[in-house]
Amino acid sequence: MNVKYLNIYNEIISKIENDKFGTNAKLPSENQMIEEYNVSRDTIRKALNLLEQNGYIQKIQGKGSFVLDINKFNFPVSGLTSFKELTQKMNVECRTFLKELEKIPVDHFLKMQMDLLDDDEVWKVIRVREIGGKKIILDKDYFFTKYVPSLTKEICEDSIYQYLENQVGLKISFAKKEITVQQASDEDKKYLDFENCNIIVVVKNYIYLEDMNLFQYTESRHMPDKFKFESFARRK
Amino acid sequence: MNVKYLNIYNEIISKIENDKFGTNAKLPSENQMIEEYNVSRDTIRKALNLLEQNGYIQKIQGKGSFVLDINKFNFPVSGLTSFKELTQKMNVECRTFLKELEKIPVDHFLKMQMDLLDDDEVWKVIRVREIGGKKIILDKDYFFTKYVPSLTKEICEDSIYQYLENQVGLKISFAKKEITVQQASDEDKKYLDFENCNIIVVVKNYIYLEDMNLFQYTESRHMPDKFKFESFARRK
DNA sequence: AAGTGGTCTAGACCACGCG
DNA sequence: GCGTGGTCTAGACCACTTG
Numbered sequence: 186m187n188v189k190y191l192n193i194y195n196e197i198i199s200k201i202e203n204d205k206f207g208t209n210a211k212l213p214s215e216n217q218m219i220e221e222y223n224v225s226r227d228t229i230r231k232a233l234n235l236l237e238q239n240g241y242i243q244k245i246q247g248k249g250s251f252v253l254d255i256n257k258f259n260f261p262v263s264g265l266t267s268f269k270e271l272t273q274k275m276n277v278e279c280r281t282f283l284k285e286l287e288k289i290p291v292d293h294f295l296k297m298q299m300d301l302l303d304d305d306e307v308w309k310v311i312r313v314r315e316i317g318g319k320k321i322i323l324d325k326d327y328f329f330t331k332y333v334p335s336l337t338k339e340i341c342e343d344s345i346y347q348y349l350e351n352q353v354g355l356k357i358s359f360a361k362k363e364i365t366v367q368q369a370s371d372e373d374k375k376y377l378d379f380e381n382c383n384i385i386v387v388v389k390n391y392i393y394l395e396d397m398n399l400f401q402y403t404e405s406r407h408m409p410d411k412f413k414f415e416s417f418a419r420r421k
Numbered sequence: 422m423n424v425k426y427l428n429i430y431n432e433i434i435s436k437i438e439n440d441k442f443g444t445n446a447k448l449p450s451e452n453q454m455i456e457e458y459n460v461s462r463d464t465i466r467k468a469l470n471l472l473e474q475n476g477y478i479q480k481i482q483g484k485g486s487f488v489l490d491i492n493k494f495n496f497p498v499s500g501l502t503s504f505k506e507l508t509q510k511m512n513v514e515c516r517t518f519l520k521e522l523e524k525i526p527v528d529h530f531l532k533m534q535m536d537l538l539d540d541d542e543v544w545k546v547i548r549v550r551e552i553g554g555k556k557i558i559l560d561k562d563y564f565f566t567k568y569v570p571s572l573t574k575e576i577c578e579d580s581i582y583q584y585l586e587n588q589v590g591l592k593i594s595f596a597k598k599e600i601t602v603q604q605a606s607d608e609d610k611k612y613l614d615f616e617n618c619n620i621i622v623v624v625k626n627y628i629y630l631e632d633m634n635l636f637q638y639t640e641s642r643h644m645p646d647k648f649k650f651e652s653f654a655r656r657k
Numbered sequence: 658a659a660g661t662g663g664t665c666t667a668g669a670c671c672a673c674g675c676g
Numbered sequence: 677g678c679g680t681g682g683t684c685t686a687g688a689c690c691a692c693t694t695g
Contacts, residue, residue, distance in 0.1 A: 247692035366645035409602035483673035
């Protein structure tokens with residue numbers, strides 16, 4: 186890409202991940218970086234602010250910018266990231282099983298969830314995620330057909346997001362997430378490796394495009410003993 | 422405060438919350454705001470970027486800035502916010518019961534959780550939160566005595582954060598959060614209104630000061646049927 | 658006093674949406 | 677073509693930390 190501050194941002198991330206900043210983990214000062222990258226101070230500061238927001242560094246006025254301990258603060262699963270992107274980063278062995286793929290009219294349940302009145306059509310995709318040999322997550326995705334005209338078995342088994350962003354050209358922008366704990370349904374028990382517990386962790390995702398239109402609703406249903414949600418937050 | 426972009430940020434938030442931007446919910450353009458507030462474009466953009474990050478607005482290049490539906494995206498509980506601040510915003514009836522308050526040496530459990538070796542002392546605070554007449558949350562807080570020299574019953578029953586930031590002058594900066602689901606402990610059953618379930622949702626918080634030192638570890642233990650975690654995320 | 662990050666300004670050019 | 681937001685620059689002054 187042609188955006189300087191994003192290039193610098195990514196470059197610094199990879200330097201942090203490869204431990205290029207020495208033992209005390211102090212970044213060069215902004216003035217040093219201005220010379221190093223040959224850009225203005227504002228461009229450096231944009232990159233540093235992004236790093237700070239995302240938990241990579243901490244800036245302290247009068248002292249400098251410091252790397253936050255990578256093992257403690259990296260890879261929060263709290264963002265808007267696809268399952269494939271997550272597993273690639275975390276380097277775990279996992280498989281995806283496509284259970285259902287069909288085009289259906291919006292029913293009452295979806296009208297409630299997606300807060301709609303009209304008679305749109307959606308793609309319903311049900312997939313099971315297996316990690317370390319155990320079926321742990323049941324993903325139920327619903328995509329508006331008006332944004333996603335076609336969807337195939339191959340795409341669903343690989344990465345739907347990659348397809349939507351690169352092939353279809355959708356601009357996925359933001360999501361509202363919601364985590365609750367519920368009684369497991371018959372569908373959960375049918376698809377997942379339940380033992381003696383009948384509780385399920387439900388992560389609902391309402392996902393919006395850049396034009397603020399809802400295009401996807403997702404329920405990720407997790408086995409409770411394998412569920413872990415991490416995030417990073419800053420005090421306002 | 423003397424910071425222009427924060428003043429503008431807060432002013433726009435309150436305008437959004439009071440529905441001052443009309444039906445289509447389009448904000449004035451950046452150029453209009455420059456005149457309205459008599460500041461430079463960069464100052465306006467800082468305020469707007471903050472609003473966008475926190476889910477208040479969506480900017481669309483070539484079109485403008487638009488308010489995100491307040492009912493859908495407001496008040497995410499995912500940040501670094503104290504219980505008192507949350508309940509004040511949400512306008513619910515709740516009570517806090519202080520169960521334990523003592524100064525203890527760091528034990529093995531805390532050494533593991535807080536990743537420490539030395540023999541520091543901590544304040545241990547156990548509080549029960551009652552909402553709508555039901556005891557729903559068990560909060561176990563541990564504060565380093567080196568940062569928090571004194572702590573009283575009155576402070577614990579009001580707002581510890583208010584005391585720490587305003588009286589002690591601590592600069593609370595960021596936190597790592599972790600949500601898991603566990604078997605309920607005897608302590609959970611002793612303090613909370615359990616019925617037939619024996620599962621508890623555990624929200625762990627590791628809270629750091631501006632100088633990157635850990636000063637607090639907190640476990641918020643929630644009844645699963647009352648637990649709901651909401652957050653807002655943007656695609657990178 | 659020197660160096661660091663924090664805020665603010667004024668101006669330039671670019672990319673996008675719309676009529 | 678115009679107005680919108682996105683990026684980049686150069687310079688100023690302030691607040692804070694450290695020696």
